[in-house]
Amino acid sequence: MQQIHQAVQESVGTAMMDQELFRKCVGTFLLLFPLTHCMLNLFSSSLHRHAIGDTNLPFCLQSCVMPLEYALAVHEAGTEQVHKYVGKEPSGLKFNKLYLDEEDKPHNPMVNAGAIVISSLLKMMDYLKKMAGREYVAFSNATFQSEKETGDRNYAIGYYLKEKKCFPSGADMMAALDFYFQLCSIEVTCESGSVMAATLANGGICPITGEQVLSAEAVRNTLSLMHSCGMYDFSGQFAFHVGLPAKSGVSGAVLLVVPNIMGVMCWSPALDRVGNSIRGIHFCQELVSLFNFHNYDNLRHFVKKLDPRRQTGHERNKSVVDLMFAAYSGDVSALRRIALSAVNMELTDYDTRTALHVASAEGHLDTVKFLTHTCKVNPNAKDRWGNTPLDDAMQFGHNAVVKVLQEYQSIYTHTLMPEELRLLLMV
Structure with a gap:
């Protein structure tokens, strides 16, 4: 942390944060967590990118695909149609629990049951490529086969959802499960994943291509649910300490969105007891401890933090x-x-x-x-x-x-x- 404050003092002029300072600060964070690989897309009037570690190594999105899947479903079908089949509230339960809300619907799209139901509503791969600005997005067949062979809990959830008539009329439960396993097996890198996060931060417009990939409604809903439900059993504490929309995956990925500022993808495979990346969470906490990105930081009076939105x-x-x-x-x-x-x-x-x-x-x-x-x-x-x-x-x-x-x-x-x-x- 001493290195961070030294970097602040050495920054050029009176800027609260210039590009060089941002690079130094982020670099210091990753020195604290040396096994973390991270890519950030920061956009002001133009796009700036910063990478630390092996940011071009592929890894599977796993549950980080859930907010992207939900965003596409709302973009294509609208909020009302999607939420006929899935709720909007945190479950307070483990992400793969066989449990529904009082209306016999999955609690939200960020748990396995909700993601499985939404899998029956859409087709996705091309949209992910658009969100990534046509950067690296691939498919891991080995992970897909492993998910199918070891996915007993998800099969149980699928049959439970079918019994409770949670799927849309005519939907094939096994096809939805198969597609869900495929979505979890989609590969990205920190580079392409950060563009996806930046697309959400940029109101659904990919900052690389300028293409409107998602509607404003889809982005708003997705960020709201990521904020309250995105970090497995740690969602409440993450919202309290970090105050930003995020989603974790058991591959060690953390997708973080700072609305109107930047998108971040961290990857560090060491997980805590509930399946979140240990260093990924620490990185997010350190980022917010220095910059006033927390949703409830007062931009005018929180003078102890840096404000990168202030123009010099x-x-x-x-x-x-x-x-x-x-x-x-x-x-x-x-x-x-x-x-x-x-x-x-x-x-x-x-x-x-x-x-x-x-x-x-x-x-x-x-x-x-x-x-x-x-x-x-x-x-x-x-x-x-x-x-x-x-x-x-x-x-x-x-x-x-x-x-x-x-x-x-x-x-x-x-x-x-x-x-x-x-x-x-x-x-």
Whole structure:
């Protein structure tokens, strides 16, 4: 811990956390837990990645697949349909217990019974690849065969669910079990798994590809259940000490989400008595002890912790450069990632030109539509020569852009608040 505080003192400028400080701090955590392999995807206006250990070694997701499976089910079928068959509450029981709630449903999607039922609702592999930004996702046939041969408890759960009529009408219980074993046998690396976590942290938009993989509803529900039910019998204590959505697996994996900041995948096979990675949990606790990531840390008054969300002058300049370059290039996906990072989309350069000025001058119609109709930026902003975005579009003869700007000027009333913008971008 002394090394961490020294790294803080050596950081550049007045930043609460710059990229170099983040690298040093995370590196110190992993020195404390040398058998932990960890990959973090931190996104602000652009994606930053940090790896420690053998982050390209494959391992099976096991129960870490459960939140991803549930997210896809809600994305495809909706909350109401999914929760006809599975509850939303922590069970207070061991994850593989033969026990249902008062409505004869599995307690939640993060226990074996709930995951088995949801397995009967969907098809998954392609979505996992999309969530991982097309990075490494594979299948371990050896693990699958082992799960089938030693899965007596899960077979018992399956027959119990069938007896209680928990499956959707027409569902094949053995097929659902088989698929559940397959899901647990999907292989990722810390690198690809961290992209999956970052997709959840980024409102369902993969930060690698910019693709909307999951709906806002699916992400919100998934993070809520991960927060209360994700860490086996340790969920309550984890929520108390760490205060972040997470899911563990008996492979030693811990998938951690810091909403709107980053996704983390840790892998360290040594487990505690209830099946959680010992070093993975310690890493999460140490991370939250330094940074104010806990859901109930007060961002304004918790002065003893670092706040990586606080922008310095250097970071603002970088945001301006990223914003203007994306507008100049017509890169709507990059602009969407920037907006989701809570960057002010009306930032100006040294000539007081906005991204809308630049996009209008270049004639990027889709970019102009995104900045106006989605981000609701001010169309009347003037640069240091007194020109508006409409003036620029007219000067360079971009008639389609002129038409969009004229229509938007006639209806423009206000700029969205940050939360409104975030929800709109996630839809």
